[in-house]
Amino acid sequence: MFVDAHLHLNEYEDTDRVVSDAEKERVNLLITDGYDLLSSQKAVEYAKKYKNVYATVGVHPENLDGLEDAYIEKITELAKHDKVVAIGEIGLDYHFRVDNKELQKRVFAEQLELANKLNLPVVIHSRDAMMDTYEILKSHPLKRRSLLHCYGGSFEMAKEFMKLGFSFSFGGVCTFKNARVAVENIQNLPLESILTETDSPYMAPEPFRGTKNEPKNIPIIAKKIAEIKQISVEEVEKQIYQNTKELFNI
Numbered sequence: 001m002f003v004d005a006h007l008h009l010n011e012y013e014d015t016d017r018v019v020s021d022a023e024k025e026r027v028n029l030l031i032t033d034g035y036d037l038l039s040s041q042k043a044v045e046y047a048k049k050y051k052n053v054y055a056t057v058g059v060h061p062e063n064l065d066g067l068e069d070a071y072i073e074k075i076t077e078l079a080k081h082d083k084v085v086a087i088g089e090i091g092l093d094y095h096f097r098v099d100n101k102e103l104q105k106r107v108f109a110e111q112l113e114l115a116n117k118l119n120l121p122v123v124i125h126s127r128d129a130m131m132d133t134y135e136i137l138k139s140h141p142l143k144r145r146s147l148l149h150c151y152g153g154s155f156e157m158a159k160e161f162m163k164l165g166f167s168f169s170f171g172g173v174c175t176f177k178n179a180r181v182a183v184e185n186i187q188n189l190p191l192e193s194i195l196t197e198t199d200s201p202y203m204a205p206e207p208f209r210g211t212k213n214e215p216k217n218i219p220i221i222a223k224k225i226a227e228i229k230q231i232s233v234e235e236v237e238k239q240i241y242q243n244t245k246e247l248f249n250i
C-alpha cells in the first residue's frame with residue numbers, strides 16, 4: 001500500500017474520482033492538509049467522507065492577511081475530530097513576503113503550542129526560511145515526532161532536524177532533472193525518516209511536470225526513492241506505510 005502523506009483534496013472538483021484513481025494505483029492512505037480555516041474545514045469533511053483519507057488542520061504562512069483573532073479556537077475545534085492527525089500545514093515562507101516575518105513567526109509558534117496541547121504532530125512548510133524555522137522549533141520542543149514536508153534544506157540541516165524528532169517527506173521535486181539536493185537527502189537519510197507525498201495539485205513529478213498533480217502519482221515517487229537508495233520498491237512501500245502510520249498514529 002502506497003501513501004500520500006501530503007496533498008490538498010480541496011483543490012479538486014472531482015474528489016471521488018481523485019480518491020478512486022489513487023486506490024487503483026494502491027495509494028490507499030491519503031493525508032489531506034488544510035492551509036487556512038476554510039480548507040481545514042474541508043479537509044475534515046473529506047476525512048469524514050472517505051475511509052482512506054485523514055486530515056490536518058492549520059494556517060499556512062501565506063494565508064495570514066485578514067486572519068481572524070479567534071483562528072486558534074477554530075483550529076482547536078476542528079482538530080477534535082478523530083481523523084485529524086496533525087496540525088498543518090504551518091510554518092514560515094519568506095519566498096514571496098518578508099514584510100510580515102514577525103506575524104508569521106507568532107502564528108507558527110501559536111500553532112506549535114496548540115499541537116503540543118492536543119498531543120498532535122505538526123506538518124511544516126518552510127520556504128527560504130530554514131534557519132528561522134529551526135530556531136522556532138528548537139525553542140518550542142514538540143511532544144510528537146513531526147514532519148517537514150517537501151524538504152528542500154541541506155543534509156547538514158536535516159541532521160539537526162532529526163535531533164528535534166523530525167521526519168521528511170519528498171514528492172515530485174526528487175524526479176526533476178535538477179533535483180540534486182532532494183536526491184542527496186534521500187540517499188543519506190534513513191528510510192525510517194522518509195515519507196512520500198505529492199502536494200497535489202502542485203509539484204507533479206516527471207514526466208508530468210507542469211500538469212495538475214494527483215495522489216495516483218505516488219508510485220512514481222516511491223520508485224524514484226527505491227532507485228536512489230538501491231532497494232526494492234516493495235521495501236520502500238512497506239517501510240513508508242509503517243513510518244506514516246507511526247508518525248500520525250493511524
Ligand SMILES: [Zn+2]
Binds near residue numbers: 006007008033089199
Ligand atoms: Zn501543501
